[in-house]
Amino acid sequence: MTIKEFQDAVFSAGKRAGFSAMELYVSQSRSFNVKIFQKEVDNYSLANVLGVGFRGEFSGKMGYAYTEILDEDSVQLLVQQAKGNAQLIDGDDEVEIFGGSPDYPTVEAFNHDFANVPVEQKITAARALEESAFAADARVTSVNYALFADGEEEVHMANTRGLQRSFRRNSGACFVMVVVKAGDKVKTGSSYTIGNRWELFEPTKLAQEAVEEAISMLDADSVASKSYPIIFRNDAAGDLLKTFSGVFSADNVQKGLSRLDGKLGESVAAAHVTLLDDPLLQDGAASAPFDGEGVATYTKPVINGGILKTFLHNLKTAKKGGVSSTGNAYKSSFKAPITVAPSNFFVQPGSQSLDELMEQMQDGIVITDLQGLHSGANAVSGDFSLAAAGYRVEKGQIVGSVDQITVAGNFFDVLRDIEAVGSDLKFGMGGHGGNVGCPSLWIKSLAVAGK
Amino acid sequence: MIDEKLISEVILAALASGGDFAEVFIEDTKQTNIKMVDGRVEDGVSGRDFGIGIRIFQKHQGIYAYTNDPGRSNLLQVAADAASALAGQRLIDTVKLDRTTIDSNHKILQLPNGTAAAKKVDVMRRAHGAAKGYSDQISQVTIVYGDVQQDVLIANSTGLLVEDQRVRTRLAISSVASKNGEKQSGFYGPGRHMGFEMYEKLDIEHYAQEASRIAVTMVNADYAPSGKLPVIINNEFGGVIFHEACGHSLEATSVAKGTSVFSNRLGEQIASPLVSAVDDGTIPNAWGSQNIDDEGRATQRNVLIENGVLKGFLIDSLNARRMGMEPTGSSRRQSYRYAPTSRMSNTFILNGESTPEEIIAATDYGLFARYMGGGSVNPATGEFNFAVNEGYLIRNGKIDKPVRGATLIGRGADILRKIDMVGNNLDTGQGMCGSLSGSIPADVGQPMLRVSEITVGGRKEAE
Structure with missing residues (x-):
C-alpha cells in the first residue's frame, strides 16, 4: 500500500466507524551512524523507517493509535484502537482536529549539500576525532566515543478538515568522549557539534576541547560544604533550564504542576532576563513552520525583562485558558499523543564573556557539568540537588578544578538570583521536549555540599 | 512473520563481503498506554511496532541496519547496504536454520492485548482512589497504565532460529502533596514480566498509598x-x-x-x-x-x-x-x-x-x-x-x-x-x-x- 492509499483506506474506515474528523501523521526517516574504536569501524548502522500516527475525534474525544506497517490489518487496527481509546476518555477538555492556519512561515531545515556528503567523508571525520584526541595529550588512555551520525525526517500531516502540510529536515552530529588518566585519577571529557552544514564539523577542534576539559579535571578536588556564588557555564545552565522547561507549559500550569500558576504579568526573574521561544531560529534544531497539531508557529518571549509574558499552549490548553494556541503542540514521535513543549527555547544572551563574568564574580565556583538531572531535580517544586563538577574561581581567575560536590537550590529562586547573563549562548544535544539553550549564568549564591 | 527461506537469504546477503556472522531480529510489538490525571482518563494510545534488524560481525566490528518494510526486495537491499560497509571475500555461503522451541519460564495467564480496556481503567481507578484518599494534602495523582506484548524471532548464520514472547505489565503511580504552596511528589511503579493477572497478585492499593505517603512525608520535611x-x-x-x-x-x-x-x-x-x-x-x-x-x-x-x-x-x-x-x-x-x-x-x-x-x-x-x-x-x-x-x-x-x-x-x-x-x-x-x-x-x-x-x-x- 502506498501512503496515499493507506490514508484513503483509513479515512473511509474511520468515517464508517463514526469518527467526525481524522488525521494521519506520517514520519519517514533515514539515519546513519558510525563509531570508531582503536582505528577500526566499531559500529556502523543504517536505518530507513516509516511510522504512522492516527488520531480522530469520536463523540468529542480524541483517540490515538499508531502502526509501523501499512497493510489492511493496520487500517482496521488504527481505527478500532483509536475508537476504543477515545471511548475511555472521561476528561472534559475540548479537543480539535485543526483545519489549518491562514499563513505559515517559511523554514528551511533541509540542506541538500549535507544530504549528499559521501559516507567515506563521515567515516573520516569520526576517525579524525579519535586520532586527534590521542594526539592532543599523552594522558588520553582511551576514546570511548568517536562518532558521527546523521539523519533526515519528512513529516506529512493530512486531515479530514483540509490540513495538508509537509516538512523535511536533516541534521548531523559529531560526538567525542575521552578518558584521561594521571596516577590513579581517571577523568572523562566530551564535546559535540550538531547541525546540517558540513563546515560546522571540526573534528580536530572538537577532540581538543574534550581532551582539554578532561585534563583540566585531573587535579579536581571537593570543596568545603557551604554556600558559594555560582556561575553555571552555558552547557550546565542549558541543562538546568531544560530540566525545568516544563514549568512554562500551560498544561502543567492548568494541572497545578507549575509554581508559575497565577504569575502572568508578574516578575518571576531578574530584570535582565529574557527567555525566548523561537521556532523560526536560523539553524535551530527544533525550527519548524507548524507544530504537532498543524498550527503555524511564531517567535515570542516567555519572560521579557523578568516579567512572565505567556505560557506555552497547544489548542487544548489554549481553549481551556481562553487564549490562542502559541504553536507549541508537541508530538515527540508519530506514536505520541499531543502535549506541550517549547521549540528553540533560550535565554537571550547578554554582553559579557564567561571570563568577564568570572572577573565580576571574583570568588566562587563555575559549574561546567551537572549530573542526575532526571532524578535529582523536582520539576514541581523546583528543588534540585545535583552532582556537579567545575572550577574554583578566586579573584576572577580559575585556580583549580572541583568534583564530587553537589549544588542545591530552587529553580524559581535561581531565576530571580541571576546577577548577569553571559554572551555565549549554546544549545544542548537535543533529545525530546524542545531544543534548549542558554548562555552562562552568574547566580548570587547556592548551597554546595562537598567535604 | 517472515518466512524462513527469506530469512536465510537475508542472512546470506548480509555475509556477501566478509562478514563472519549475521543475525536477523524481527519484532512485532503491541502496546497500550493509558494516562489518568486526577481520576480522569486523559489519553490512551495503542499501536503496533514492527521492524527488522540485521546485524553483521567481522571480527570486532559490528554493522547494524534496520527497517520496517518486510518486503523481500527491501530486506535484501538493506542487507546488501549493510554488507557494503565491510570489505572482504565471502566466508560463509550456506545457512541452515534449525528451529529451537522454548519452554517458557514465565507463564502468562491473561494476555493484556486481549483484556478489555475498561478492566485496565478499573485498575487505574483503584490506584487513584487509594492514592488520593491517603491524605487531604494529596493535591494530584497521575496513574499511567502500560502493557507490552513483544513477539520476537531471532535467526543467525550459526543456524539458530528461535521465537520468544515477552509480556510486561506496569502501573506507574505519582502523587503530589501540597502544603502552603510547596509541592513534593512520591512515586511507585510496580511491574512484572506478566499479563493482566499481575493485578490479582499485587496489592495495588498498597503501592498507591506508598506513593502518597512519600509525597506527604516529604512536603512536611525539612x-x-x-x-x-x-x-x-x-x-x-x-x-x-x-x-x-x-x-x-x-x-x-x-x-x-x-x-x-x-x-x-x-x-x-x-x-x-x-x-x-x-x-x-x-x-x-x-x-x-x-x-x-x-x-x-x-x-x-x-x-x-x-x-x-x-x-x-x-x-x-x-x-x-x-x-x-x-x-x-x-x-x-x-x-x-x-x-x-x-x-x-x-x-x-x-x-x-x-x-x-x-x-x-x-x-x-x-x-x-x-x-x-x-x-x-x-x-x-x-x-x-x-x-x-x-x-x-x-x-x-x-x-x-x-x-x-x-x-x-x-x-x-x-x-x-x-x-x-x-x-x-x-x-x-x-x-x-x-x-x-x-x-x-x-x-x-x-x-x-x-x-x-x-x-x-x-x-x-x-x-
Whole structure:
C-alpha cells in the first residue's frame, strides 16, 4: 500500500466507524551512524523507517493509535484502537482536529549539500576525532566515543478538515568522549557539534576541547560544604533550564504542576532576563513552520525583562485558558499523543564573556557539568540537588578544578538570583521536549555540599 | 512473520563481503498506554511496532541496519547496504536454520492485548482512589497504565532460529502533596514480566498509598543536611545504588574496551567481604527477566561479586570476542531500532546477616534513605549520583525526622568497600534502565545496607 492509499483506506474506515474528523501523521526517516574504536569501524548502522500516527475525534474525544506497517490489518487496527481509546476518555477538555492556519512561515531545515556528503567523508571525520584526541595529550588512555551520525525526517500531516502540510529536515552530529588518566585519577571529557552544514564539523577542534576539559579535571578536588556564588557555564545552565522547561507549559500550569500558576504579568526573574521561544531560529534544531497539531508557529518571549509574558499552549490548553494556541503542540514521535513543549527555547544572551563574568564574580565556583538531572531535580517544586563538577574561581581567575560536590537550590529562586547573563549562548544535544539553550549564568549564591 | 527461506537469504546477503556472522531480529510489538490525571482518563494510545534488524560481525566490528518494510526486495537491499560497509571475500555461503522451541519460564495467564480496556481503567481507578484518599494534602495523582506484548524471532548464520514472547505489565503511580504552596511528589511503579493477572497478585492499593505517603512525608520535611555522613540505604529500590554505581561498570560495553574501573580485575577484592551480588535474568515473571536475550541466548544467573571478590561480567557476543570470554545471556535492546549489547536484567545484592533494626540501632548519626530515586553513573570514572526520594535523619540509633532534597554522590568503587553492614531483607524494585541499546525494564534490589560514609548533597549544613 502506498501512503496515499493507506490514508484513503483509513479515512473511509474511520468515517464508517463514526469518527467526525481524522488525521494521519506520517514520519519517514533515514539515519546513519558510525563509531570508531582503536582505528577500526566499531559500529556502523543504517536505518530507513516509516511510522504512522492516527488520531480522530469520536463523540468529542480524541483517540490515538499508531502502526509501523501499512497493510489492511493496520487500517482496521488504527481505527478500532483509536475508537476504543477515545471511548475511555472521561476528561472534559475540548479537543480539535485543526483545519489549518491562514499563513505559515517559511523554514528551511533541509540542506541538500549535507544530504549528499559521501559516507567515506563521515567515516573520516569520526576517525579524525579519535586520532586527534590521542594526539592532543599523552594522558588520553582511551576514546570511548568517536562518532558521527546523521539523519533526515519528512513529516506529512493530512486531515479530514483540509490540513495538508509537509516538512523535511536533516541534521548531523559529531560526538567525542575521552578518558584521561594521571596516577590513579581517571577523568572523562566530551564535546559535540550538531547541525546540517558540513563546515560546522571540526573534528580536530572538537577532540581538543574534550581532551582539554578532561585534563583540566585531573587535579579536581571537593570543596568545603557551604554556600558559594555560582556561575553555571552555558552547557550546565542549558541543562538546568531544560530540566525545568516544563514549568512554562500551560498544561502543567492548568494541572497545578507549575509554581508559575497565577504569575502572568508578574516578575518571576531578574530584570535582565529574557527567555525566548523561537521556532523560526536560523539553524535551530527544533525550527519548524507548524507544530504537532498543524498550527503555524511564531517567535515570542516567555519572560521579557523578568516579567512572565505567556505560557506555552497547544489548542487544548489554549481553549481551556481562553487564549490562542502559541504553536507549541508537541508530538515527540508519530506514536505520541499531543502535549506541550517549547521549540528553540533560550535565554537571550547578554554582553559579557564567561571570563568577564568570572572577573565580576571574583570568588566562587563555575559549574561546567551537572549530573542526575532526571532524578535529582523536582520539576514541581523546583528543588534540585545535583552532582556537579567545575572550577574554583578566586579573584576572577580559575585556580583549580572541583568534583564530587553537589549544588542545591530552587529553580524559581535561581531565576530571580541571576546577577548577569553571559554572551555565549549554546544549545544542548537535543533529545525530546524542545531544543534548549542558554548562555552562562552568574547566580548570587547556592548551597554546595562537598567535604 | 517472515518466512524462513527469506530469512536465510537475508542472512546470506548480509555475509556477501566478509562478514563472519549475521543475525536477523524481527519484532512485532503491541502496546497500550493509558494516562489518568486526577481520576480522569486523559489519553490512551495503542499501536503496533514492527521492524527488522540485521546485524553483521567481522571480527570486532559490528554493522547494524534496520527497517520496517518486510518486503523481500527491501530486506535484501538493506542487507546488501549493510554488507557494503565491510570489505572482504565471502566466508560463509550456506545457512541452515534449525528451529529451537522454548519452554517458557514465565507463564502468562491473561494476555493484556486481549483484556478489555475498561478492566485496565478499573485498575487505574483503584490506584487513584487509594492514592488520593491517603491524605487531604494529596493535591494530584497521575496513574499511567502500560502493557507490552513483544513477539520476537531471532535467526543467525550459526543456524539458530528461535521465537520468544515477552509480556510486561506496569502501573506507574505519582502523587503530589501540597502544603502552603510547596509541592513534593512520591512515586511507585510496580511491574512484572506478566499479563493482566499481575493485578490479582499485587496489592495495588498498597503501592498507591506508598506513593502518597512519600509525597506527604516529604512536603512536611525539612531540607536534608549536606556533607559526608553514614548512610543507610533501604532494601528494594535502594538497589539502584548498586545498579548505577557498580552494575553499569560490569557491563562488557565498558569492560571490553578497558574503559571501566573494573576492567582486568577479575578475582580481585573490589568490595567489602559482606557484599555478594548477582544478575539473574531467569527469575520467573520478574520485571527484567526473559527466556532468551536479544541474541537468542538463554538468560542465566550470573554471579558478579562473591564475598567482595569480582567474579564475573555481563557479556554480549560481540564484546565476548574482544574479551576472549563467553557471552552470559545478557545482550538486550529496547527494540529492533537498536543493536543489542550487554545490559543488566534483575541485579541485586544478596542477603547478609544483620536485621534492619540492628543496622539502625548501630548508627549514631546519619541519613536513612528509605526510598531512592533514580541516578546515573559515568562508567569510566565510576562517579555516580542519585536522588533520595524519601529520607530521614538517624540520631542515637533511632529514625528521627524526615528530610528532603538529598542527593548521594561518590565513586562506585569506594562505596562498595565502605559497605559495613548488610541486612537480611532482600527485595527488588522496578525501573527502566537507559543506555546504548535503549530503555529496557530492569529490576534492582538489595537488603537494607549501611555505607560508612557518602557525600550527601542537601541544602543545609551538617550538624
